[in-house]
Amino acid sequence: MTRPGLHTLTGGRGLLFGGDYNPEQWPEHVWAEDAELMRAAGVNLVTVGVFSWARIEPEPGARDFAWLDRVLDLMDESGIAVDLATPTASPPPWLGHRRPETLPVDESGHRLWYGSRNQFCPSSPVYREHALALVEDLAARYAGHPALALWHVGNEYGQVCHCDESAEAFRTWLKARYGDLDALNEAWGTTFWSQRYGDWAEVVTPRRAPYIINPSQQLDWRRFCSDALLDHFRAERDLLRRHTPDIPVTTNFMGLFKPVDAWSWAREEDVVSNDHYPDPADPLAPARTALTHDLMRGLAGGGPWLLMEQAASAVNWRPHNPPKPPGRLRLESLQAVARGADGLCYFQWRASRFGAERFHSAMLPHAGPDTRLHAEIRAHGRELRELARVAGRPVPARVAMVFDWPSWWALEERGRPSDRLNAVEQLFSYYLPFWERGVTVDLVPPSADLTGYALVVVPNLFLVSDADAGAMTAYVHGGGVLVVGPFSGIVDPRAHVRTGRFPAPLRAVLGASGEEWQPVEGPVRCRWAGGAEFDAHTWTELVAAEGAETVAAFAGDGRPAVLRHRAGEGVAWYVATMPEPDALGELAERALADAGVDGILPEPRHGVEAVRRGEILFLLNHGTETVRVPLPRPATDLLTGSAADGHVVLAPRAVAALVEPSPQTPPPGDDIEITL
Numbered sequence: 194m195t196r197p198g199l200h201t202l203t204g205g206r207g208l209l210f211g212g213d214y215n216p217e218q219w220p221e222h223v224w225a226e227d228a229e230l231m232r233a234a235g236v237n238l239v240t241v242g243v244f245s246w247a248r249i250e251p252e253p254g255a256r257d258f259a260w261l262d263r264v265l266d267l268m269d270e271s272g273i274a275v276d277l278a279t280p281t282a283s284p285p286p287w288l289g290h291r292r293p294e295t296l297p298v299d300e301s302g303h304r305l306w307y308g309s310r311n312q313f314c315p316s317s318p319v320y321r322e323h324a325l326a327l328v329e330d331l332a333a334r335y336a337g338h339p340a341l342a343l344w345h346v347g348n349e350y351g352q353v354c355h356c357d358e359s360a361e362a363f364r365t366w367l368k369a370r371y372g373d374l375d376a377l378n379e380a381w382g383t384t385f386w387s388q389r390y391g392d393w394a395e396v397v398t399p400r401r402a403p404y405i406i407n408p409s410q411q412l413d414w415r416r417f418c419s420d421a422l423l424d425h426f427r428a429e430r431d432l433l434r435r436h437t438p439d440i441p442v443t444t445n446f447m448g449l450f451k452p453v454d455a456w457s458w459a460r461e462e463d464v465v466s467n468d469h470y471p472d473p474a475d476p477l478a479p480a481r482t483a484l485t486h487d488l489m490r491g492l493a494g495g496g497p498w499l500l501m502e503q504a505a506s507a508v509n510w511r512p513h514n515p516p517k518p519p520g521r522l523r524l525e526s527l528q529a530v531a532r533g534a535d536g537l538c539y540f541q542w543r544a545s546r547f548g549a550e551r552f553h554s555a556m557l558p559h560a561g562p563d564t565r566l567h568a569e570i571r572a573h574g575r576e577l578r579e580l581a582r583v584a585g586r587p588v589p590a591r592v593a594m595v596f597d598w599p600s601w602w603a604l605e606e607r608g609r610p611s612d613r614l615n616a617v618e619q620l621f622s623y624y625l626p627f628w629e630r631g632v633t634v635d636l637v638p639p640s641a642d643l644t645g646y647a648l649v650v651v652p653n654l655f656l657v658s659d660a661d662a663g664a665m666t667a668y669v670h671g672g673g674v675l676v677v678g679p680f681s682g683i684v685d686p687r688a689h690v691r692t693g694r695f696p697a698p699l700r701a702v703l704g705a706s707g708e709e710w711q712p713v714e715g716p717v718r719c720r721w722a723g724g725a726e727f728d729a730h731t732w733t734e735l736v737a738a739e740g741a742e743t744v745a746a747f748a749g750d751g752r753p754a755v756l757r758h759r760a761g762e763g764v765a766w767y768v769a770t771m772p773e774p775d776a777l778g779e780l781a782e783r784a785l786a787d788a789g790v791d792g793i794l795p796e797p798r799h800g801v802e803a804v805r806r807g808e809i810l811f812l813l814n815h816g817t818e819t820v821r822v823p824l825p826r827p828a829t830d831l832l833t834g835s836a837a838d839g840h841v842v843l844a845p846r847a848v849a850a851l852v853e854p855s856p857q858t859p860p861p862g863d864d865i866e867i868t869l
């Protein structure tokens with residue numbers, strides 16, 4: 194059976210617009226005002242009930258759904274769809290008080306208490322029993338309710354627990370993975386430091402220890418933690434699906450968030466959704482945001498996804514929280530639309546008066562509707578209706594970038610050549626030049642089918658399986674262009690070093706191999722074969738060409754720094770250092786030339802993001818200056834209705850959504866030339 198997806202919400206509604214709605218924080222007379230203001234703002238989706246466990250179940254086994262009935266009825270009367278949350282992210286104090294074993298324990302053995310949120314042990318049977326009993330009743334109660342459009346399971350999964358029950362669950366997981374203790378000892382390399390396990394009971398979570406913990410144990414622990422949470426997610430999801438097979442199920446991700454292997458999670462959801470809060474102090478935030486959005490699109494298999502949470506203005510959880518200047522809310526939201534989002538939601542609808550987030554912005558601020566912020570929200574809601582036609586439209590990309598959670602986990606263990614190698618920063622440094630050049634990139638897992646892409650970039654893949662390395666090799670032989678960054682292909686899935694010259698499983702396709710990692714302090718001068726120089730930093734490798742040409746060399750001793758190898762029908766690049774951004778730009782251009790891929794704009798402009806979605810070309814000015822952007826073809830701006838012939842002028846934070854005339858096929862025998 195095909196599962197319902199985001200289209201079941203957007204069909205008839207167009208783009209989704211709304212936010213988290215927490216009516217339990219307000220007296221009921223406020224709800225009516227909420228509904229009226231939501232309608233006026235064009236809100237068509239709200240997430241309800243995320244933190245309502247204690248309100249629904251004030252004491253063990255009690256059920257108070259009457260208030261929630263009234264909320265859902267009100268939303269239905271107002272024509273607003275409900276993304277109903279299972280409130281299991283924050284159990285009430287009575288659960289932790291009566292059953293302390295449901296509370297999580299940190300790696301030092303300290304129990305974490307209630308009084309905040311997220312205080313549950315993913316492997317606690319008692320937590321699960323209480324959570325599922327509530328979810329069952331919630332699902333039964335609201336199955337068939339006309340407002341119910343989407344299920345939101347829990348909130349931002351990422352909990353970790355080191356209690357005895359978690360250790361037991363970890364052992365069960367390990368038994369399923371390895372079968373017996375001998376295999377576990379082998380996989381974890383326990384002959385090292387006398388770590389051999391003679392009895393399963395000895396195997397525990399990587400609790401606080403005197404010195405560096407076994408990296409293979411740590412890697413399996415991270416796999417287990419992600420799987421344990423996923424197992425809980427699935428248990429809730431299955432209950433929901435049983436009661437409401439036609440209602441899609443999601444849970445909100447947090448982008449490149451380390452604890453949860455999003456590739457394995459996304460397969461289990463009907464809708465991919467994300468919470469994203471760009472750092473206003475980071476000048477590169479627009480590009481980082483684009484990367485995160487591209488990851489969501491990748492997780493959604495190239496289809497639409499939902500921006501579940503963003504801030505209308507300031508957050509409250511960074512140390513210093515400036516508001517978003519006028520226009521940024523719109524710019525950031527339209528950036529998500531451009532990169533495949535079909536829904537733009539906020540945390541939250543109405544600003545809280547009390548609690549830990551009383552200084553977090555909202556769509557409706559404390560000062561009320563008659564404010565510049567709320568006026569921007571209304572205008573944005575209106576404008577999104579003009580863009581309804583983009584819902585469901587694809588974002589085409591010919592370039593893929595590989596990212597993998599287990600490799601990330603394995604790379605960042607203690608005890609390596611340099612702890613300055615960071616998987617996400619490495620990914621971002623390779624992503625940035627493509628973003629700047631208006632080249633759309635899909636994020637994919639290492640196991641993805643690469644054959645549809647002209648260029649595949651692997652910024653870092655420290656851990657690689659034989660199968661994935663084999664598929665990358667075959668991809669190049671079949672005509673693909675592959676770029677591989679440093680310290681890739683180093684360990685196998687157990688985090689054991691692959692012996693021989695590195696990167697052992699990619700050596701043949703790269704036509705190069707190395708023998709030593711040489712992290713460096715300060716910049717290292719490098720020289721392109723043509724003579725131009727650039728700096729690299731942090732990392733160098735002692736590599737020899739084995740058929741590859743040396744495209745750039747370390748200036749000091751002439752050893753290869755960047756190599757290019759023709760293999761079969763394709764080309765493979767290897768980068769044995771960390772080039773500065775301009776040099777990565779040069780590298781991106783050369784690889785794009787090999788792949789025959791062009792950027793969207795004839796002349797990219799600094800700070801202007803360009804991306805196509807469906808028949809619309811989005812241009813977003815993230816910079817601080819007005820720019821004139823030459824266009825590939827004349828077009829009409831969907832947002833202003835004005836025609837753009839040859840170029841558009843974009844003020845800071847301005848956005849253009851350009852529709853180009855569709856190329857017409859001349860009737861057969863007719864030799865009219867169409868010039869666009």
Ligand code: GAL
Nearest residue numbers: 348349468470502508540553
């Ligand atoms: C998210 C969370 C929301 C709210 C928001 C504040 O992490 O899901 O409940 O806390 O952050 O930015």
Ligand code: ZN
Nearest residue numbers: 314354356359
């Ligand atoms: Zn636990």
